[in-house]
Amino acid sequence: MRAQKKSAPNNERLAEIYRTAAQIILRKGYDATSVNDIANALGMTKAGLYHYINGKKELLFDIMNFGLWELDEEVAAPARAISDPAARLRFLVGAHARLVTRGQGAITILVDEVTALTPAQQRKITQRKRKYFDFLRGTLDELKAAGKMQDVHTTAAAFSLLGMINWLSRWFQQGGALDEEQAAEQIVRIALHGLLKPAKLKAVGSRQTAVGS
Amino acid sequence: MRAQKKSAPNNERLAEIYRTAAQIILRKGYDATSVNDIANALGMTKAGLYHYINGKKELLFDIMNFGLWELDEEVAAPARAISDPAARLRFLVGAHARLVTRGQGAITILVDEVTALTPAQQRKITQRKRKYFDFLRGTLDELKAAGKMQDVHTTAAAFSLLGMINWLSRWFQQGGALDEEQAAEQIVRIALHGLLKPAKLKAVGSRQTAVGS
DNA sequence: GTATAACTACCGACCGGCCGGTCGGTAAAA
DNA sequence: TTTTACCGACCGGCCGGTCGGTAGTTATAC
Numbered sequence: 468m469r470a471q472k473k474s475a476p477n478n479e480r481l482a483e484i485y486r487t488a489a490q491i492i493l494r495k496g497y498d499a500t501s502v503n504d505i506a507n508a509l510g511m512t513k514a515g516l517y518h519y520i521n522g523k524k525e526l527l528f529d530i531m532n533f534g535l536w537e538l539d540e541e542v543a544a545p546a547r548a549i550s551d552p553a554a555r556l557r558f559l560v561g562a563h564a565r566l567v568t569r570g571q572g573a574i575t576i577l578v579d580e581v582t583a584l585t586p587a588q589q590r591k592i593t594q595r596k597r598k599y600f601d602f603l604r605g606t607l608d609e610l611k612a613a614g615k616m617q618d619v620h621t622t623a624a625a626f627s628l629l630g631m632i633n634w635l636s637r638w639f640q641q642g643g644a645l646d647e648e649q650a651a652e653q654i655v656r657i658a659l660h661g662l663l664k665p666a667k668l669k670a671v672g673s674r675q676t677a678v679g680s
Numbered sequence: 681m682r683a684q685k686k687s688a689p690n691n692e693r694l695a696e697i698y699r700t701a702a703q704i705i706l707r708k709g710y711d712a713t714s715v716n717d718i719a720n721a722l723g724m725t726k727a728g729l730y731h732y733i734n735g736k737k738e739l740l741f742d743i744m745n746f747g748l749w750e751l752d753e754e755v756a757a758p759a760r761a762i763s764d765p766a767a768r769l770r771f772l773v774g775a776h777a778r779l780v781t782r783g784q785g786a787i788t789i790l791v792d793e794v795t796a797l798t799p800a801q802q803r804k805i806t807q808r809k810r811k812y813f814d815f816l817r818g819t820l821d822e823l824k825a826a827g828k829m830q831d832v833h834t835t836a837a838a839f840s841l842l843g844m845i846n847w848l849s850r851w852f853q854q855g856g857a858l859d860e861e862q863a864a865e866q867i868v869r870i871a872l873h874g875l876l877k878p879a880k881l882k883a884v885g886s887r888q889t890a891v892g893s
Numbered sequence: 894g895t896a897t898a899a900c901t902a903c904c905g906a907c908c909g910g911c912c913g914g915t916c917g918g919t920a921a922a923a
Numbered sequence: 924t925t926t927t928a929c930c931g932a933c934c935g936g937c938c939g940g941t942c943g944g945t946a947g948t949t950a951t952a953c
Contacts, residue, residue, distance in 0.1 A: 480928090494795075495795060496709065496710075496711060496793075496795070497709075498709060498711035498712040499711040499795070499796065501911080501912065501913080502912080502913060502914085503911090503912085503913095511928090511929070511930085512929080512930055512931080513913085513914085513930095514914090514915080514916085514929075514930055514931075514932090515928075515929045515930060516929095517913095517914070517915080518927085518928060518929060518930095519928090522913080522914080523912095523913065523914090553876065556875070556876075579850075580709075582707075582708065582709070582712075583712065607875070610875075610876070614877075615876060615877055616875055616876060616877065617869065617870075617873050617874065617875060617876065617877055618869070619866055619869050619870055619875065620857070620858060620862075620866050622857065622858075623858060623863060623866035623867070623870070624866070624870055624875055626847060626848075626850075626851045627844040627847065627866075627867060627870050627871075628875075629847065630843045630844045630845075630846065630847025630848070630850075631840040631843040631844055631847075632843075633843065633847065634839060634840065634842065634843025634844075634846065634847070635839075635843070637839075637843075638839045644833070644835065645833060645835075645836060649833075650836060653832055653833050653836035653837070653840075654836070654840060656830065656831070656832050657830075657832055657836070657837055657840050657871075657874070658840075658870075658874060658875060659874050659875055659876045660830050660873075660874040660876065660878070661830065661870070661871065661872050661873040661874030661875075662769070662820070662823075662829055662830060662832065662837055662841075662871060662872055662874075663766065663769075663823070663828060663829060663830065663872045663873065664827075664828055664829065664830055665873070665878040693902090714937080714938065714939080715938080715939060715940085716937090716938085716939095724902090724903070724904085725903080725904055725905080726904095726939085726940085727903075727904055727905075727906090727940090727941080727942085728902070728903045728904060729903095730939095730940070730941080731901085731902060731903060732902090735939080735940080736938095736939065736940090894953100895952105895953090896951105896952085896953085897950100897951085897952085897953105898949105898950085898951080898952095899948100899949085899950075899951090900947105900948080900949080900950090901946105901947085901948075901949095902945100902946090902947085902948100903944105903945085903946090903947100904943105904944085904945085904946105905942105905943095905944090906941105906942090906943095906944105907940105907941085907942085907943105908939105908940085908941080908942105909938105909939100909940100910937105910938085910939095911936105911937095911938080911939105912935105912936085912937080912938085913934105913935100913936095913937105914933105914934085914935100915932105915933085915934080916931105916932090916933085916934105917930105917931095917932095917933105918929105918930085918931090918932105919928100919929085919930080920927105920928095920929090920930105921926105921927085921928090921929105922925105922926085922927075922928095923924100923925085923926075923927090
């Protein structure tokens with residue numbers, strides 16, 4: 468049997484289809500996006516597009532898996548190699564945020580549309596998301612065990628992290644006051660140190676450089 | 681003999697329609713929700729529902745305005761009465777988060793679906809959202825001017841706050857490990873103090889002043 | 894006190910249109 | 924000759940929305 472689904476030779480065009488579809492769906496939402504919309508954006512007809520895909524749901528499913536694969540490749544996998552939990556957390560947040568601001572990887576956000584999938588597809592996606600979430604929370608647990616964390620619930624903290632990061636896709640825009648790197652750095656700072664200066668303490672040694680405002 | 685039910689004038693029923701519709705739309709998304717879905721959930725037919733509403737879009741618009749009104753009543757208005765910016769920020773975050781966890785107010789999240797509206801409606805909603813956002817960021821600006829804030833961009837910070845709070849609706853569930861109040865308190869802590877303990881210094885006495893309400 | 898007009902709260906049946914999806918091609922490349 | 928990459932035409936179904944009712948509840952008129 469030949470690999471029919473995994474990695475086909477017509478990879479190039481298929482990847483372009485995923486990327487284009489992801490952008491449109493990200494902007495308009497899955498249900499509001501018709502297969503025609505996607506086909507037109509690619510300069511083809513709906514029937515032509517169906518040469519590549521097996522259905523609207525399956526397209527969404529594939530895109531989500533692609534997004535999660537990207538997340539694993541660029542964020543989770545490198546993070547696993549970092550043994551210090553504080554450094555790992557910093558990397559996780561920064562790299563994930565960068566993946567979102569860099570736009571292309573905004574695909575990850577599509578994970579929101581999980582309800583549009585069949586139950587079986589939903590289960591698979593949820594499982595993969597869960598694995599990433601557990602990794603993130605595990606890092607927080609390590610930090611807590613080492614006495615390096617504030618007194619907060621690690622599950623709530625992990626979700627809050629994801630909330631901040633995922634929300635980036637709604638407000639970040641190319642050419643705005645912050646570039647991709649700066650925006651990601653802001654998220655890291657807010658997540659790790661919060662908004663307020665620690666109680667009565669002043670300057671802990673080195674002043675950080677401002678980004679703006 | 682079962683006139684137990686109060687005669688519901690127009691407003692009562694309309695409010696019920698808004699509440700029911702909001703819950704369904706929140707769960708399934710605007711486009712995936714048909715007018716029939718909403719009507720059935722209310723125990724009527726689509727034609728019957730159209731006796732109360734002028735169209736699907738207008739229903740969404742009304743619900744959004746209701747959500748924003750709630751946000752203003754329960755969060756922004758009381759916050760305006762707090763002069764100390766740190767106390768005000770703490771209240772804003774906590775009250776807004778509580779509005780989300782208490783579920784009913786989750787309506788606010790519908791603001792996401794803004795793209796489904798007509799341009800004119802969109803403008804109005806965006807304007808109201810903008811007003812709230814400016815108030816939030818303004819509080820951060822005050823804090824910064826007073827030297828009480830970490831070195832972060834206030835716009836990015838305000839959006840991150842909203843991200844954390846709005847994300848609550850996706851993971852918080854009644855009967856989970858955290859109750860409504862606890863979840864909101866976690867958000868406040870993470871937002872204000874971050875995840876990591878401040879650098880190398882510890883214990884500055886036990887100043888855990890609980891400002892605000 | 895009753896006739897009746899006016900109004901409220903719905904419903905069944907229906908409409909045009911777009912949706913996801915199919916099918917039988919075709920034209921060029923391999 | 925087969926395969927690849929597409930297209931035009933078409934389909935059943937559900938969508939938002941309309942319309943002409945109707946049963947029940949007041950409001951008014953005598």
